[in-house]
Structures are given as C-alpha cells and as structure tokens.
Amino acid sequence: MKKIAITTLVLCFLTFQNMFAQSNNAIQRKGFVFGIAGGTGFIITSIPSNKNNIQSSNLSYNWKVGYMVNSKMAVLFQGVISTYIYEGNIDSPRERLRGFEGLIPSIQYHLNNRLWVSGGIGLGMDNPVFYDVKDETEGKYYAGGFKMTISSGYEIWQRKNKTIDFQCRLSYGTSHVPEGKRNSFAFDILIGFNLY
Secondary structure, three states, X not given: OHHHHHHHHHHHHHHHHOOOOOOOOOOOOOEEEEEEEEEEEEEEEEEOOOOEEEEEEEEEEEEEEEEEOOOOEEEEEEEEEEEEEEOOOOOOOOOXXXXXXXXXXXXXXXXXXXXXXXXXXXXEEXXXXXXXXXXXXXXOOEEEEEEEXXXXXXXXXXXOOEEEEEEEEEEEEEEEEOOEEEEEEEEEEEEEEEEO
C-alpha cells in the first residue's frame, strides 16, 4: 500500500507540475488516434449478498481508438481493465486472476500541449485473464453492468505524432456474476504509448 501511495504522489506531482506550461515542441494531433497503456493499481470488489470485499493490487491495462475532432478534443472507444485475485467458487475453487473490465465510449480533452483529461461510461464486465485460465470452468465471461471512468495523463515524451505519458485512472462499475451483482472500484497508474 505504501508503494502505491508514494507512486501516486510522484505521478500527481509530475502531472500537475507543468499543468499550464506551454511547450515550444508542439505535437500534431489530427485524425486517427490509437493508444495502449499498462501499469498497476488497487481494486476493491464486493457482492452485497456476500458482504465480503476483495482488495487486490495487480496489473492494469488500457487501449483506445478514436478520432481527433479538433486539435484539443478526441472521441474515443476504450477498453479499460483492472485485474484482481478471485478466490474461486464451488464449481472452480482455484484462486486465479480475473479482470474488472469495460468497453467505454469517451471524450479526451487536451488542457495544454502535454496534459489531458478523459471520461466516459459504457458496458461493465467481469472476465477471466486469458493467461491464467487452466480449464473451461475458469474461462467464463460475464457482462450486463456498467462501468464509468475518469483519467488524466501527462505526456513526458513527444515526437511528431507519437507520445509517451503517465496516466492516473479511477473507475467504478458493476457486472452480473453467478454469485450476484459485483461492484468494483479501482485506482490505476499506467504508462501509455499513443499515436495521433
């Protein structure tokens, strides 16, 4: 927990240090947008009927595709994934990784040459992490809920139409699983690569 808190403070400092600073090294943002990101985060999931919370620190991912409406705003479709350790159930008792996921239409707005904010709401899902599935009982996909997310990013490297950024992301949502409705809240820190 201390590592997450220290990392969060450092990233927030970097993100907001030059919030309104202008750069002479302007990047060209137009047309098609593509981005991927990976990192770590903290997630709390619960099913009200069980009254048991799962708290986990694990890997997080993000992908996005979309289009720049103008030089500051993009319309995106994102895949947002925060993984957690699932203790299993009667049919499949092995402890394994699952993902609190979402397919989310969203808007990304660039506040200046390096800093952006994004938000959206879409379909929430609870799915197996493909690299941790041992048999067919562990590979079940569940959807039927919603997921919303807000995030911000600071581009630490820019070159023509490519960037690398630090991202902070909050997400909340639900999904319907056999045990009931799973509620999930996650905070993630990621490093992303983007093409504009």
